[in-house]
């Protein structure tokens with residue numbers, strides 16, 4: 001289990017396990033957010049705060065909602081628009097650095113080739 005929180009604590013969630021791998025994507029939105037993504041099935045993430053604590057942003061094909069805390073502005077996660085999609089992204093920056101220290105970091109070329117760099 002790993003606890004995550006935005007800076008002000010309005011958005012909190014618990015992950016069933018610490019991330020093994022985190023992804024740094026260079027697409028136009030991820031590079032601006034500076035987020036590091038860890039991917040989970042929605043049932044592996046338990047939000048302990050209300051859904052209305054975030055505002056969302058969509059772009060491109062509108063397949064995901066990028067969530068940010070209404071109070072402190074931290075980008076906390078993204079969620080799929082299609083409820084059948086069993087994948088969401090957690091911003092690993094919301095976790096204690098100790099929790100992500102052992103995770104491997106990989107780079108995704110979302111800006112161009114849509115593939116992992118160096119794999």
Ligand SMILES: [Zn+2]
Pocket residue numbers: 006007008009010011069070071072073074
């Ligand atoms: Zn906050």
